[in-house]
Amino acid sequence: KWEGWQTQPKLNYGAPGNPSWQQQEYNYNALQDSIWPEVKYIDVPEAAQLGVAIDGSANYWTAMGAGDGSEEKPVLPRFSPYQTQPAQYIEVFNRGSTPFEYTITPELPVECPYGWNGDPNDPSDGWTKGDAPCLPWLRVTPSRGVVDKEVRATLRVDWNLVPTTAPDPNDPTQQVELQFPLEVPIRITGSDGSEVVVTAVIDSPARLPWKPNRFIEANGFVSVGSGRYRRAVNTDSIYWKLLPDIGRTGSGLTPFPPTVEPVTPGGDSPRLEFDMHLFSSGEVKVYVYTSPRNNYLNWENGLQYGISFDDQPIQTVNTSYAIDLNGNGNKIWERHTSDNANITVTKHTIESPGDHTLKFWMVTPGVILQKIVVDAGGMKESYFGPPESYWMGPGPVSSQ
Incomplete structure (x- = not known):
């Protein structure tokens, strides 16, 4: 704590989507707390409506x-x-x-x-x-x-x-x-x-046959916790490590050691695989929740991961795209830090309903996976994202 911290303003730090982490000041003096919008009384009609x-x-x-x-x-x-x-x-x-x-x-x-x-x-x-x-x-x-x-x-x-x-x-x-x-x-x-x-x-009351470690779409989305993977693919020098309670709503997974060289995703390179049953087809969006991190080893293209469905081409995502140090600070980085989540999105095409495998590929070390949401058109806006979807499990988990 520091001198005077209890007398600092608590409100009016800016718009929710672009707040300042510094107190509001005028001539280097902290402004008083203010409430916006102004509270007003309304006249309620007597008749029931x-x-x-x-x-x-x-x-x-x-x-x-x-x-x-x-x-x-x-x-x-x-x-x-x-x-x-x-x-x-x-x-x-x-x-x-x-x-x-x-x-x-x-x-x-x-x-x-x-x-x-x-x-x-x-x-x-x-x-x-x-x-x-x-x-x-x-x-x-x-x-x-x-x-x-x-x-x-x-x-x-x-x-x-x-x-x-x-x-x-x-x-x-x-x-x-x-x-x-x-x-x-x-x-x-x-x-x-x-x-x-x-x-x-x-929806139809028909039930799917039991299959271990499989997520089921409901209400137009599948929400996956990082620890519910079906397969974790390692190599002789790289493995996936569980970090308990690092996420907003649970644990996280990251490739270890944190100082290894980047890899080109594909083949037998390190990845996590999540099995799911989708009732939807066509375009879906995949939201990946990672922990906010700085590009601590200064990789040329930032901290990256790969994402793909089944045998489709791998899309590479740079989670450090918001790093833009300027005189006003990095607003997006501030938001990621205050939310304890960096959310990135990719688009994919599902050819037909049924069982599919979502693959999260290592590209650079330092990326900590918290959660993945597949939006087939039903995801609603919320702070934490949808709750984890129905999960058929547990069953045998493969690590190789």
């Missing part, structure tokens, strides 16, 4: 449409039997000051594929086929109530009960195959009759 917000969106909706005036429709993040993120939710809030009653009703193509003949308060009491009352396979909790300010309702799918067929609209005595992903309208209704319809997108 239905408002709806959903998981995964910063927008909100009323019976008149999106709150920001756009054409955006309320669609929840996809439901998957392999999802690891928290349960999707709908927030019902009051835009007025008078409480009102609400209901949330999923419009399921087949509400109850199995009837319930047991104790409704004891879900362990047994399912039987039939037309008896039952618990629906898409459950909303709570599905009705009174809103004073706001209520958050969570949605969960019982994947053991999701139907794969439904009565034929033209002949109810016949069954037709349901097409997945399945879109289910969820109707949120206020006591005055106003309503908002939210869409839930349900």
